[in-house]
Amino acid sequence: MPSITEISCKPYKDQRPGTAGLRKKVTVFQQPHYLETFVQSILNTVDLPANATLVVGGDGRYYNREAIQTVLSMAAANSIGHVIVGQGGLLSTPAAANLIQKKGAQLGLLLTASHNPGGPDGDFGVKFNMENGGQAPEHLTEAVYQASRNIDSYKLADIPAIDLDRSGTVNAGDMTIEVVDPVADYAELMESLFDFAAIRAMLAGGTRVHFDALNAATGPYAQTIICDMLGAPADSVANTVPLEDFGGLHPDPNPADAPHLVELAMSDAAPDLIAASDGDGDRNMILGRGLVVSPGDSLAIILQHVRCAPGYASGVPGVARSMPTSRAVDQVAADLGLPCYETPTGWRYFSNLLSAGRIGLCGEESFGTSSSHAAEKDGLWAVLFWLNMMAATGQPVADLVHSHWSRYGRTFFQRRDFFIPDTDSAQQLMSELTAAVPAMAGRSAAGFTVNEADVFNYLDPVDGSESDNQGIRIHLDNGGRICVRLSGTGTSGATLRMYLDRHTTDADEFGLSPDDALAPIAATGAELARITEITGLTAPTTII
Numbered sequence: 255m256p257s258i259t260e261i262s263c264k265p266y267k268d269q270r271p272g273t274a275g276l277r278k279k280v281t282v283f284q285q286p287h288y289l290e291t292f293v294q295s296i297l298n299t300v301d302l303p304a305n306a307t308l309v310v311g312g313d314g315r316y317y318n319r320e321a322i323q324t325v326l327s328m329a330a331a332n333s334i335g336h337v338i339v340g341q342g343g344l345l346s347t348p349a350a351a352n353l354i355q356k357k358g359a360q361l362g363l364l365l366t367a368s369h370n371p372g373g374p375d376g377d378f379g380v381k382f383n384m385e386n387g388g389q390a391p392e393h394l395t396e397a398v399y400q401a402s403r404n405i406d407s408y409k410l411a412d413i414p415a416i417d418l419d420r421s422g423t424v425n426a427g428d429m430t431i432e433v434v435d436p437v438a439d440y441a442e443l444m445e446s447l448f449d450f451a452a453i454r455a456m457l458a459g460g461t462r463v464h465f466d467a468l469n470a471a472t473g474p475y476a477q478t479i480i481c482d483m484l485g486a487p488a489d490s491v492a493n494t495v496p497l498e499d500f501g502g503l504h505p506d507p508n509p510a511d512a513p514h515l516v517e518l519a520m521s522d523a524a525p526d527l528i529a530a531s532d533g534d535g536d537r538n539m540i541l542g543r544g545l546v547v548s549p550g551d552s553l554a555i556i557l558q559h560v561r562c563a564p565g566y567a568s569g570v571p572g573v574a575r576s577m578p579t580s581r582a583v584d585q586v587a588a589d590l591g592l593p594c595y596e597t598p599t600g601w602r603y604f605s606n607l608l609s610a611g612r613i614g615l616c617g618e619e620s621f622g623t624s625s626s627h628a629a630e631k632d633g634l635w636a637v638l639f640w641l642n643m644m645a646a647t648g649q650p651v652a653d654l655v656h657s658h659w660s661r662y663g664r665t666f667f668q669r670r671d672f673f674i675p676d677t678d679s680a681q682q683l684m685s686e687l688t689a690a691v692p693a694m695a696g697r698s699a700a701g702f703t704v705n706e707a708d709v710f711n712y713l714d715p716v717d718g719s720e721s722d723n724q725g726i727r728i729h730l731d732n733g734g735r736i737c738v739r740l741s742g743t744g745t746s747g748a749t750l751r752m753y754l755d756r757h758t759t760d761a762d763e764f765g766l767s768p769d770d771a772l773a774p775i776a777a778t779g780a781e782l783a784r785i786t787e788i789t790g791l792t793a794p795t796t797i798i
């Protein structure tokens with residue numbers, strides 16, 4: 255039996271999880287006892303049965319391997335019975351969610367800071383997921399935070415370092431540790447959902463794909479599924495070896511952070527589908543020849559064609575999008591007579607709807623889409639859905655998008671991020687805007703009048719839990735909508751996110767750029783939120 259040591263520690267006061275887990279600079283996690291106090295707070299708070307099963311893995315970023323060894327010795331000291339770890343310490347977030355469910359685990363610890371930069375000067379993070387595979391609900395993350403504020407000790411078992419690169423099972427005292435192939439179960443799940451034979455035939459017929467794993471977690475998954483199983487040529491996948499610093503790339507699949515993919519899409523050499531995923535494999539970006547597919551359009555188009563994939567042949571019971579996500583999917587849901595739920599930002603709010611069978615498809619504007627097959631968003635799943643739609647309809651990406659617009663109209667969408675180094679002025683802006691909401695209807699700014707404004711408070715229809723202050727929604731007299739909220743995933747300063755959308759059925763407008771289509775209401779948003787007066791910023795830091 256390994257000896258167990260109880261180590262005294264002082265609480266850190268900054269371990270409140272954000273939109274998706276606790277995310278901090280690597281240097282913060284490297285402080286003495288920092289990771290341990292958070293993990294012990296989780297183990298103290300979550301009600302685990304004796305001999306519980308835990309799934310552990312991460313996106314391969316710097317500090318991943320070290321953190322896994324710490325988690326293993328803490329698990330052994332805290333009476334966990336069985337731990338399943340991805341070989342090499344690797345598990346993409348959707349693959350981890352799948353393993354938790356498939357293996358009947360009660361808890362998952364996902365070591366990832368998602369799309370945030372990696373390396374010694376980058377970010378690290380810990381998310382914890384529950385037995386349905388999905389992220390812990392807000393009341394639990396809050397309870398863990400409260401526990402972390404009072405913690406005074408944690409437990410470590412004296413076990414040898416585990417060889418994470420060798421698959422198989424080893425014992426550490428009474429606990430067994432199973433090192434598993436991170437790809438196999440996930441690949442099998444994908445094969446059960448999509449028409450691999452049709453996609454294989456399409457690729458054999460010369461349809462070209464380019465998937466960029468951005469040196470992050472999805473590399474081995476893409477290699478196995480896209481090349482080995484679907485038969486795409488080897489050069490169809492790029493940057494497939496997960497690196498601790500992502501090779502210096504920003505592992506966030508969006509046009510601003512992956513401009514090389516936009517360039518490829520706009521070039522004569524553009525393949526039929528271009529795609530990328532983020533650090534931990536839960537986000538996706540889809541591009542076609544000459545166009546970037548907006549995530550809101552992607553969700554709407556997947557819903558429109560949902561029955562073409564064998565796993566969805568009988569349709570879906572409903573759909574959900576996060577509040578700021580473009581309302582394109584609302585049009586399709588209404589047409590199909592399906593409920594369309596609006597949830598706060600953050601994937602965890604979809605979990606209850608998915609588990610209760612109210613929805614089968616959901617998505618966020620931040621390049622996240624998924625379905626009832628996983629309790630997390632899933633980057634490669636979305637890429638495979640697009641390939642399946644292409645194989646089923648014979649249409650390339652661009653044609654699928656244009657025919658969607660002709661049928662339902664186009665919803666322009668843009669997110670404008672303002673980085674505000676001083677968090678106090680960001681808080682001030684939000685409180686002043688919130689205070690102005692009740693009297694905002696009827697006010698005019700930069701040429702438009704506010705029809706209606708509110709603070710988005712969410713009542714979960716499944717368990718009745720309430721999540722208040724999830725952002726501000728402003729509806730304008732031209733049908734446009736402005737949403738404003740603060741990011742909950744940053745590790746320094748504050749980021750104010752302003753989301754703009756506007757629907758049009760005027761085909762003459764379809765060719766407009768989102769910038770041109772939305773600039774007028776962006777001016778209204780900036781004036782109503784008093785961005786320049788309060789922060790001094792005259793333009794967004796990033797437009798996505």
Ligand code: G1P
Nearest residue numbers: 273274600601618620741742743
């Ligand atoms: C961001 C996105 C949100 C996503 C989250 C985790 O959170 O906006 O949609 O769920 O990352 O990937 P935010 O920084 O806006 O709080």
Ligand code: ZN
Nearest residue numbers: 368369534536
């Ligand atoms: Zn992610």
